[in-house]
Amino acid sequence: MAISNNRIIQVLQSSQVQLLADWIKALRATATSQAAAVIGDAELQAQCQEFISLLSAAVAGGNFDNLVEEPWRPVKEFLAGVSRSRSRQGFSPSETAMFVFSFKEPLFANLRRAFDAHDDAQLLGEMWGCLRALDKLGLYTTEIHQQAREELIRLQGEEMLELSTPVIQLWDGILALPLIGTLDSSRTQIVMEALLQQIVATRSPIAILDITGVPTVDTLTAQHLLKTVAATRLMGAECIISGIRPQIAQTIVHLGVSLGDIVTKASLADAFRIALKKLGHSIPVS
Amino acid sequence: MDRIPILQMARTLLVTVQVDMHDQLAVRLLDDLTTMITKTRARGVVIDISALDMVDSFIGRMIADVAATSRILDAQTVLVGMQPAVAITLVELGMALPGVRTALDVERGMEMLDDHGDH
Numbered sequence: 001m002a003i004s005n006n007r008i009i010q011v012l013q014s015s016q017v018q019l020l021a022d023w024i025k026a027l028r029a030t031a032t033s034q035a036a037a038v039i040g041d042a043e044l045q046a047q048c049q050e051f052i053s054l055l056s057a058a059v060a061g062g063n064f065d066n067l068v069e070e071p072w073r074p075v076k077e078f079l080a081g082v083s084r085s086r087s088r089q090g091f092s093p094s095e096t097a098m099f100v101f102s103f104k105e106p107l108f109a110n111l112r113r114a115f116d117a118h119d120d121a122q123l124l125g126e127m128w129g130c131l132r133a134l135d136k137l138g139l140y141t142t143e144i145h146q147q148a149r150e151e152l153i154r155l156q157g158e159e160m161l162e163l164s165t166p167v168i169q170l171w172d173g174i175l176a177l178p179l180i181g182t183l184d185s186s187r188t189q190i191v192m193e194a195l196l197q198q199i200v201a202t203r204s205p206i207a208i209l210d211i212t213g214v215p216t217v218d219t220l221t222a223q224h225l226l227k228t229v230a231a232t233r234l235m236g237a238e239c240i241i242s243g244i245r246p247q248i249a250q251t252i253v254h255l256g257v258s259l260g261d262i263v264t265k266a267s268l269a270d271a272f273r274i275a276l277k278k279l280g281h282s283i284p285v286s
Numbered sequence: 287m288d289r290i291p292i293l294q295m296a297r298t299l300l301v302t303v304q305v306d307m308h309d310q311l312a313v314r315l316l317d318d319l320t321t322m323i324t325k326t327r328a329r330g331v332v333i334d335i336s337a338l339d340m341v342d343s344f345i346g347r348m349i350a351d352v353a354a355t356s357r358i359l360d361a362q363t364v365l366v367g368m369q370p371a372v373a374i375t376l377v378e379l380g381m382a383l384p385g386v387r388t389a390l391d392v393e394r395g396m397e398m399l400d401d402h403g404d405h
Contacts, residue, residue: 200370205389205394227377231374234373234376234382235390236365236368236389236395
């Protein structure tokens, strides 16, 4: 059954000012977090106004059952934009969804006011359809909010990976790579590549791998370290491992991992000292 | 068929791999190099593989073989200029080439041989 939605359209268009005022009041009342409380009046008003006008266009052009169709596309695009910006501003998912849900109350209040005299079944039908559409739109904003969050997490993860592998040139011919955090396969790969690229770029014959910031060492981590050292040696440079903490030294021995003839030093300072010595620099004895 | 040139500098042989190493080329290099070492009584061999950007297990083994053979013929071998990608590949293949000496570039490889030759 096709329902003509002319009453809702009528309300959306004729009492826009009243709707807007009521809606913003409702939105302000439901704001619980800091971010939701500080959003600017102008911004909120502009967003609400645009939603109302887009909604009335969509209601005029399509039915409430199929929100995938063309007339609803601009509404959804607009909501996706709002949802993304709110997720960045620190709104909670329910607050983001409330943007749509809180529109119900003013809409129905205004509908009742406009059609008080003839309270018939058709109005009820229209309201029911509109209710469903608004619910769907509310869920849609939550979904987009979630997506935006996940994207942010993924980006931060990538950034962390990049930030966590700085190759530092300590001296002419000496590189240091302070490792912080757990060493897994994908990270070792990135660390190894960064180190080897820098060895070629700076023509450094000595590289110091400092594992002070590595919380635990298991057989896999040790394996990764050994691979990095082997690759460095193949390139013609020498690798020194420093910053092995007492517990980690014990673990390595307990695990039966042989570090072979790799030079290991307790601290980065010691490693740096031996590296300078290997390059033929003389260091005063402290 | 093309072959990899071997240059003689005093009692050192310099091998520069400039083309993609295919299997037959590697076998031929091993032949040529051993012949040259005995003929010139070379004391050192520097193999520059800085232009090599791809290796497989066979080429990896040939490199190890060249080094081992030269050592038997009493010539010190230094492998120089390996690219990062090649180093990672060899390590992942489990061929860390133990016993092969390495250096960053030809200059340092030569220095390494000089240091050894003095004694």
